Amino acid sequence: xxxxxxxxxxSLLKDETRKPYYRAxxxxxxxxxxxxxxxLPARKDIFNALASTSYDQVRxxxxxxxxxxxxGHAHGLCFSVQPTVRPLPFSLRxxxxxxxxxxxxxxxxxxxxxxxxxxxxxxxxxxxxxxxxKANSHQGRGWERFTDRVIELVAAKxxxxxxLLWGREAQKKRALITESHHTIVxxxxxxxxxxxxxxxxxxxxxxxRDLADAGLPPIDWQIPDV
Numbered sequence: 271x272x273x274x275x276x277x278x279x280x281s282l283l284k285d286e287t288r289k290p291y292y293r294a295x296x297x298x299x300x301x302x303x304x305x306x307x308x309x310l311p312a313r314k315d316i317f318n319a320l321a322s323t324s325y326d327q328v329r330x331x332x333x334x335x336x337x338x339x340x341x342g343h344a345h346g347l348c349f350s351v352q353p354t355v356r357p358l359p360f361s362l363r364x365x366x367x368x369x370x371x372x373x374x375x376x377x378x379x380x381x382x383x384x385x386x387x388x389x390x391x392x393x394x395x396x397x398x399x400x401x402x403x404k405a406n407s408h409q410g411r412g413w414e415r416f417t418d419r420v421i422e423l424v425a426a427k428x429x430x431x432x433x434l435l436w437g438r439e440a441q442k443k444r445a446l447i448t449e450s451h452h453t454i455v456x457x458x459x460x461x462x463x464x465x466x467x468x469x470x471x472x473x474x475x476x477x478x479r480d481l482a483d484a485g486l487p488p489i490d491w492q493i494p495d496v
Contacts (some may be wrong), residue, residue, distance in 0.1 A: 300401055369491055386491070433447055
């Protein structure tokens, strides 16, 4: 099922892909397909977060949960949707409102977050696949172990990384971030259930201050229209 790990991560994750849990995860996904299930995102996009942001590039790591279960939405970057998706998911609309209030970004006409990824924002879900129309259906199958390893590798970088943890599930990953030169920005999740606590968090300007303090360039958070 799996495409090869993207080149910028392959040597770092080669031992992980040889472990029994990873082979079992691959077998599980093959069984899902053989049973007629639709798996999202498309096979070529499962490792898109790693393909879009190489290990050497990572300056910010945003932890998501699992892909959007609606066909045509997910493409391997957490919170991001394909450029043609309308209307935007509620969580992403809430992110854009906070972006506008925090750093003055204009609300774009799309939810395609690839421009962030190209600047070193690793948009990593903790579970990289989902069964169509069934959120969280691939939790507990091994993805969490794989993505924990990705987070550990990023946390081992010698240059500062800002870890952005929205909500309780993402904040459980704090234990993987042990180096004191990194910073962790936490706030409520932007979903409709917790958005009142999310609004006003000013996490985007916080990230850019933390990057500047380490002598790193800021993120341009403006997503262009398509």
